Amino acid sequence: MVSLLAAGIEWGLAGAGIGAGIAAIGAGLGIGRIASSATESIARQPEAAGDVRGVTIITAAFIEGVCLFAVVVCMLITFKD
Amino acid sequence: MTLLAAGNVVHHLMDYPLLGRFFTAHHVLLLAVAGFMIWLFLWAAKGITTKPKKTGLLALLEVGLVFVRDDIVYPWLGEERGRRYLPLFWTIFFFILFSNVIGMTPFPLNPWHRTATGNLAVTGALAVIAFVTIQISGMKQHGWGNYWLHLVPHGVPKALWPMVWLIELVGLLTKPFALTVRLFANMTAGHAILAVLFGFLWGIAHYTNAAIGASATVATFAFMLFIMLFETLVALIQAYIFTVLTAIFTSLAVAEEH
Numbered sequence: 515m516v517s518l519l520a521a522g523i524e525w526g527l528a529g530a531g532i533g534a535g536i537a538a539i540g541a542g543l544g545i546g547r548i549a550s551s552a553t554e555s556i557a558r559q560p561e562a563a564g565d566v567r568g569v570t571i572i573t574a575a576f577i578e579g580v581c582l583f584a585v586v587v588c589m590l591i592t593f594k595d
Numbered sequence: 596m597t598l599l600a601a602g603n604v605v606h607h608l609m610d611y612p613l614l615g616r617f618f619t620a621h622h623v624l625l626l627a628v629a630g631f632m633i634w635l636f637l638w639a640a641k642g643i644t645t646k647p648k649k650t651g652l653l654a655l656l657e658v659g660l661v662f663v664r665d666d667i668v669y670p671w672l673g674e675e676r677g678r679r680y681l682p683l684f685w686t687i688f689f690f691i692l693f694s695n696v697i698g699m700t701p702f703p704l705n706p707w708h709r710t711a712t713g714n715l716a717v718t719g720a721l722a723v724i725a726f727v728t729i730q731i732s733g734m735k736q737h738g739w740g741n742y743w744l745h746l747v748p749h750g751v752p753k754a755l756w757p758m759v760w761l762i763e764l765v766g767l768l769t770k771p772f773a774l775t776v777r778l779f780a781n782m783t784a785g786h787a788i789l790a791v792l793f794g795f796l797w798g799i800a801h802y803t804n805a806a807i808g809a810s811a812t813v814a815t816f817a818f819m820l821f822i823m824l825f826e827t828l829v830a831l832i833q834a835y836i837f838t839v840l841t842a843i844f845t846s847l848a849v850a851e852e853h
Contacts, residue, residue, distance in 0.1 A: 568666070568839075571832060571835065571836065571839075572836070572839060572840070572843070575777065575836045575840065578777065578781075579773040579776065579777050582773075582776050582777055582780040582781075583773075583776065585780060586776055586780065
């Protein structure tokens with residue numbers, strides 16, 4: 515990391531990359547929690563699998579949206595001129 | 596394909612002028628999808644009304660149409676209201692789906708290597724359609740001025756009322772923005788990964804060690820196949836999510852306590 519910066523990669527670009535990584539960690543944790551609860555509830559009540567699947571996709575989309583906001587901010591950093 | 600493998604990745608995700616100065620690759624793709632949909636659904640409508648037994652492509656289309664009706668629109672909007680909104684949601688769903696899928700098809704079908712939904716202007720326009728639908732249906736349900744006055748839930752203290760109203764207003768505007776960015780980022784990210792993988796092949800082509808080169812080629816193609824399959828799933832899921840979120844927001848806007 516330090517050597518990369520010493521090699522001349524700009525601080526802002528490095529920050530954008532790190533930010534995208536942190537956003538991915540957060541979204542991964544969130545969607546992972548949803549998926550674990552969803553599999554659990556399907557295992558408890560297999561007849562509700564269809565409903566649970568729909569709700570899972572929708573809530574995962576919301577979390578993904580927050581993550582994508584972060585990625586857009588990172589992209590804006592790289593597009594500065 | 597050699598076009599994809601060269602140069603900067605971001606460059607290959609951008610729109611470019613195709614015919615003249617203002618007619619770009621995304622315009623061509625959008626018009627192609629629109630024309631294809633008009634042709635397809637005119638054909639399907641004729642087939643559904645004249646043919647007693649539905650087979651092949653017609654049956655497949657019917658599965659998609661019934662899925663949007665029974666799993667997206669009716670559960671959220673109810674049968675009575677849902678029937679009025681159904682053409683809009685069908686159009687949104689199939690337009691996004693076909694745009695996503697045509698963006699993934701290889702050379703003969705899509706020689707421009709672009710996805711129309713991988714453009715902020717396109718997804719933004721779709722989100723504006725969703726936004727207008729949501730607000731107008733809310734205003735028609737609650738009265739044109741009443742809707743805006745009753746953005747704030749009941750029971751909020753008078754002192755906090757202006758602030759909560761402002762937050763609700765920002766919330767209304769955030770929804771279409773999230774729809775825009777979600778669709779755009781999902782389609783762009785998949786194509787960026789594919790472009791990077793093609794870039795790997797470009798690098799391998801200049802490599803001299805045969806053993807490493809061959810294994811790297813196989814690994815790259817295997818990963819590309821995986822990403823292509825994953826992108827097929829994403830293309831379907833994003834069309835579903837855009838449609839279902841529009842339906843949910845519309846149902847929230849027309850609900851008694853919105």
